[in-house]
Amino acid sequence: MRALKTVTRTQGNNLALKDGSVTPRGFSFEFEEVPVLVDAFRRMVREQEFDVSELAFTTYLCAKAHGKPITALPIFLARGFHHGAIVHSGASAAAGLEGRRVGVNRGYTVTTGVWARGILADHYGVDLDKVTWVLSGDEHVAEYRPPANVVPMAPGGDLATMVATGELAAAIGVTGPGLVPLVPDAGEVAFEALRRDGLYPINHLVVVRDELAGLAAEVFAAFAEAKRRYVERLPGIADPTPTDLMYRRVSEVTDPLPYGIAPNRAMIDLLIDHAVRQRILDRRPAVEDLFAPDTLDLTA
Structure with missing residues (x-):
């Protein structure tokens, strides 16, 4: 079975992947712990050092505009209020x-x-x-x-x-x-x-090296199941982190961690708008060109 070198922060919605209680079909995740996560971002966009990586969304937009051979999956691991x-x-x-x-x-x-x-x-x-x-x-x-x-x-x-x-x-x-x-x-x-206004900013998503885009749907399914288990147990977590508490409060209004393009389209479009207006991107990419084809219609 192929092991995919993977980096992602240990947090509630990824915990089931890290502890092995959720596993993908046909391959495995070989997690590397990077104490300062932004160091992994730099390594991924500069050297494509990982098969699967958590990545800041704007870093991905910028990397894609500069031809880096990585492709995003609409797995939005981290949100925040700024x-x-x-x-x-x-x-x-x-x-x-x-x-x-x-x-x-x-x-x-x-x-x-x-x-x-x-x-x-x-x-x-x-x-x-x-x-x-x-x-x-x-x-x-x-x-x-x-x-x-x-x-x-x-x-x-x-x-x-x-x-x-x-x-x-x-x-x-x-x-x-x-x-x-x-x-x-x-x-x-x-x-x-x-x-x-529905303003619920996306911070991080998941990317894979281009040659692994054929595994995108299975990667999505594994992350989605881990997220489902986290959201299900979120109300009863005995010692919640500040992030847990934020997601609890968000859950009173909406899904705290929606995955997929459709439920996130407004935030994806808005972040791209900001990136263009702030001259991070020279032109506006088509949303569908940013994500692996097999994931365009997936939601979780």
């Missing part, structure tokens, strides 16, 4: 970011940053082109070149400190003493956006 990802020292406001410098943890194409900038543009009217985005790291897709208003942080800098001292007006994806969400009551605002 109103609270934008932090400041208490002296800024969203409307006051234009003409100023705003930090971004790691690269410009990091999915949390893409969603957070989209929220600033769509819900608070920020002209993203009038902000200078200051990066603390590099891009997963080495060939990508960001727009001119994206600059690297000076060597030895620290985004949290730069926000605290006023050198940066705000930052995305950082924490530190005295830093608070730029959006007041960010958690409640995010859940209201879910209830009102």
Whole structure:
């Protein structure tokens, strides 16, 4: 039986795959543990080091645009709310970011940053082109070149400190003493956006090396069964993580972890819109071209 070298974070919806209680048909997953998951993302897009890999959605969009031989499956492993990802020292406001410098943890194409900038543009009217985005790291897709208003942080800098001292007006994806969400009551605002607009951002999906796309339906089925078991036991988890608690609350409104293109079409389209408007993508890809053909009609 073929063993597929696989990397994915150990979390509720993948646990049954990791402990072996759910297994795919015709092959097996050979899991490699990568302590810092974003390191696996870089290895996957640069070297296609794994057969099956969890990957940030925008990293995949960027990788696909640059011809990387990987194909996505509509298995959306991680979701999140990003109103609270934008932090400041208490002296800024969203409307006051234009003409100023705003930090971004790691690269410009990091999915949390893409969603957070989209929220600033769509819900608070920020002209993203009038902000200078200051990066603390590099891009997963080495060939990508960001727009001119994206600059690297000076060597030895620290985004949290730069926000605290006023050198940066705000930052995305950082924490530190005295830093608070730029959006007041960010958690409640995010859940209201879910209830009102269906805004439920996708962060991570699953990709395979192109030559393994023929196994896509079976990979999907295994991940879907693991997810089903997790959602079934979610209300009774005795020691829930913060992610468990988030999914519990989401389940009061909608499926906390829908897999498949159809139930996620609005969020897929919106993330692509953000990527085009933020000049991560030069052109808009067809959604059906992003996913393995055998998975286009699958849902779970």
